[in-house]
Amino acid sequence: MAKIINGKEIAQKVRADVTKKVEKMIAQGITPGLAVIIVGEDPASQIYVRNKERAAAKAGINGQTIQFPTDVSEVVVFNKIQELNQDDSIDAILLQSPVPSQIDEEKMQSAIDPNKDVDGFNPLNIGKLFANRAGYYPVANTPKGIMTLLAETQVELQGKFVVILGRSILVGRPLFALLEAENATVALLHRYTSDELRHRLLQQADVVIAATGVPGLVRGIDLKAGSVVIDVGITRLPDGHLTGDVDFLAAQDTVAAITPVPGGVGPMTIATLLQTTVELAAKHHQMELQEL
Numbered sequence: 164m165a166k167i168i169n170g171k172e173i174a175q176k177v178r179a180d181v182t183k184k185v186e187k188m189i190a191q192g193i194t195p196g197l198a199v200i201i202v203g204e205d206p207a208s209q210i211y212v213r214n215k216e217r218a219a220a221k222a223g224i225n226g227q228t229i230q231f232p233t234d235v236s237e238v239v240v241f242n243k244i245q246e247l248n249q250d251d252s253i254d255a256i257l258l259q260s261p262v263p264s265q266i267d268e269e270k271m272q273s274a275i276d277p278n279k280d281v282d283g284f285n286p287l288n289i290g291k292l293f294a295n296r297a298g299y300y301p302v303a304n305t306p307k308g309i310m311t312l313l314a315e316t317q318v319e320l321q322g323k324f325v326v327i328l329g330r331s332i333l334v335g336r337p338l339f340a341l342l343e344a345e346n347a348t349v350a351l352l353h354r355y356t357s358d359e360l361r362h363r364l365l366q367q368a369d370v371v372i373a374a375t376g377v378p379g380l381v382r383g384i385d386l387k388a389g390s391v392v393i394d395v396g397i398t399r400l401p402d403g404h405l406t407g408d409v410d411f412l413a414a415q416d417t418v419a420a421i422t423p424v425p426g427g428v429g430p431m432t433i434a435t436l437l438q439t440t441v442e443l444a445a446k447h448h449q450m451e452l453q454e455l
């Protein structure tokens with residue numbers, strides 16, 4: 164029977180560490196500041212943003228949410244980003260995704276100061292990640308959280324074969340770079356990968372990371388015995404339950420370890436967002452993170 168990787172528990176550990184660091188920063192007169200911009204009323208996004216605000220407050224971070232109506236113009240959002248870029252009390256800025264079609268999301272991500280880019284979506288930070296540059300720069304929080312899950316589960320990556328399903332900028336693409344930097348051999352599969360090739364590659368994979376939003380795409384028979392499976396997909400079924408991309412019950416009999424949905428990768432996204440906020444605040448105020 165597979166080990167169930169408890170994302171809630173690992174996220175709690177990350178959040179406890181963040182809270183300790185924030186306490187030390189506040190003692191030195193610095194309160195990290197996080198600004199979250201949300202456009203429109205998408206119900207899931209509203210919940211995620213409210214959870215970010217609550218988690219920030221609990222950790223002692225000064226969180227502020229900027230809510231714009233669905234029909235707000237792009238220039239209004241752009242000007243708000245410029246204002247936050249100039250605001251010395253703000254260390255971290257993000258634009259909640261998705262945004263309505265009149266807003267060019269990539270243009271807004273590029274407008275966020277790379278030093279305050281807590282999502283790591285500014286092209287400068289993406290470029291550094293893909294060039295495997297030394298030094299600190301922000302990296303997208305879901306992939307960064309997955310790397311924490313793998314490390315906490317003592318999953319060896321060097322020389323291992325990893326298959327990623329889904330090439331979004333939110334998960335698949337940054338993960339490719341992070342895993343390659345750990346000397347894994349990585350295959351990035353997408354909607355044009357044939358079913359046959361996907362099955363063949365999955366059967367050889369030591370680690371599978373599924374981030375497609377297609378429930379049941381990964382079946383038990385696709386997986387190699389003893390592999391590790393990270394399920395990033397979150398789909399709400401008509402009966403209200405959440406499900407991932409992997410047939411969890413079938414996979415459990417074959418693999419060594421697997422994340423559940425919910426309670427796997429999801430909680431790591433917000434915990435890692437808080438972690439990145441503190442890292443950016445420390446950099447902004449020239450504080451040594453190791454000393455916090």
Ligand SMILES: Nc1nc2c(c(=O)[nH]1)N[C@@H](CN(C=O)c1ccc(C(=O)N[C@@H](CCC(=O)O)C(=O)O)cc1)CN2
Pocket residue numbers: 211257258259260261282304305333397405424425426427428429430431432433
């Ligand atoms: N600017 C960004 N937009 C979006 C991001 C992001 O990282 N930056 N990620 C997702 C949404 N997201 C955070 O924003 C997020 C998704 C899921 C969870 C989570 O805790 N999921 C739970 C289930 C929650 C539920 O009941 O619905 C779980 O999997 O256990 C947190 C944050 C898209 N947009």
